Amino acid sequence: MTADRPDRSSGDPDDPDSDSNGDFDEDRPGSGLDRDERVELALELLAHLEHDELPLSAVVDRIETVTTDPALTREILDEADKRGVVDRESGRIRTRRGGAFVRFESQVVRREGDFECRRCGAGLSTGHFVRFDAGELGPFGPSCVRKVLGRE
């Protein structure tokens, strides 16, 4: 029963191997997404970014709201490139804006509860969740949800 191989991706030269930015637990209860669902969710998120162009690091920052697994992050970037969601050019990511803007009123839902922001780890009493076809992304605080969507 090895549903998820503990792939350590050893010997990868461009793996920064820095786990200094917090302890995001991607398997926290309630996230409940498998690997394929995470890829789809991240691709939808990338398709909805409201920037024409972003540094790779900023794009990875967004993807890290879906997964903190560097191997999966690379897989997502490869897949986004392959599907034409983004173009990769020497350290920058050019997004293909297809009018896929998130409509805040209908796609961002708020829920009361005891949450932790998935981006910055802050405690929240109101969680903002972005609804994509592939699933829900969140919770986020009010400013992080805008950052994740590229509005600020």
Ligand SMILES: [Zn+2]
């Ligand atoms: Zn936050």
